[in-house]
Amino acid sequence: MDITYCGPAPLPGELVSSWNLDPLLLAALLALGLVVRRQWTGLAAVAVLTIAFVSPLCALSSALFSARVAHHVLLVAVAAPLLAVSSPARRGGGIALPFALSTVVLWAWHVPAAYDAALGNVAIYWVMQLTLLGSAILFWRAVLAETRSPMDRLVFVVAAFAQMGLLGAILTFASQPLYSAHAMTTLAWGLMPLEDQRLGGLLMWVPAGIPYAVAAALIARRDWTRLTGAVA
Numbered sequence: 646m647d648i649t650y651c652g653p654a655p656l657p658g659e660l661v662s663s664w665n666l667d668p669l670l671l672a673a674l675l676a677l678g679l680v681v682r683r684q685w686t687g688l689a690a691v692a693v694l695t696i697a698f699v700s701p702l703c704a705l706s707s708a709l710f711s712a713r714v715a716h717h718v719l720l721v722a723v724a725a726p727l728l729a730v731s732s733p734a735r736r737g738g739g740i741a742l743p744f745a746l747s748t749v750v751l752w753a754w755h756v757p758a759a760y761d762a763a764l765g766n767v768a769i770y771w772v773m774q775l776t777l778l779g780s781a782i783l784f785w786r787a788v789l790a791e792t793r794s795p796m797d798r799l800v801f802v803v804a805a806f807a808q809m810g811l812l813g814a815i816l817t818f819a820s821q822p823l824y825s826a827h828a829m830t831t832l833a834w835g836l837m838p839l840e841d842q843r844l845g846g847l848l849m850w851v852p853a854g855i856p857y858a859v860a861a862a863l864i865a866r867r868d869w870t871r872l873t874g875a876v877a
Contacts, residue, residue, distance in 0.1 A: 687731030725781035813849030
């Protein structure tokens with residue numbers, strides 16, 4: 646079994662020096678930055694991805710499920726919508742299929758066997774990251790396309806947060822830890838595996854809703870401004 650891309654779980658005293666300086670990753674982030682350099686949202690997305698993959702959060706996510714949840718939330722609810730804004734859909738399309746795809750991908754990677762496999766194999770790890778980010782970008786591009794009705798877009802934003810919140814609730818109220826990858830790695834951080842899992846569920850259930858609330862507010866405001874401008 647390979648070591649996960651972010652390396653072995655660090656001890657608390659090792660975290661501050663646990664930066665990921667993989668040259669291929671840095672080159673990919675630089676290339677993406679050059680592609681989106683004319684869009685502040687694209688550059689913000691690159692900054693978020695840098696936090697997720699370069700900062701000590703990457704290493705911490707090997708130790709704590711809750712850190713892995715924070716990592717995933719940054720991908721699907723922060724970096725993905727920023728990238729979607731920087732590269733908007735040229736044609737309107739249905740939202741249901743991208744929503745279903747992103748939902749299936751998110752839930753599938755939180756099946757214990759799939760999750761543990763991703764943390765134990767570098768290739769599977771990157772399949773996890775790229776499918777989470779890619780499916781989320783497709784969803785946000787569909788949601789943010791102005792050719793869709795405001796009600797459709799708002800409904801799917803709420804539905805996207807609801808399905809993530811449901812997954813978070815399941816993890817929060819689980820009676821036993823589900824992920825063997827974190828069976829021993831949480832103890833150095835003063836958490837039992839079940840406590841760490843419940844913390845991760847709460848992060849997915851509550852704070853993760855903030856980006857969705859912001860997106861819903863922006864959609865509503867933009868369409869309200871357009872409506873009042875048309876009436877005036």
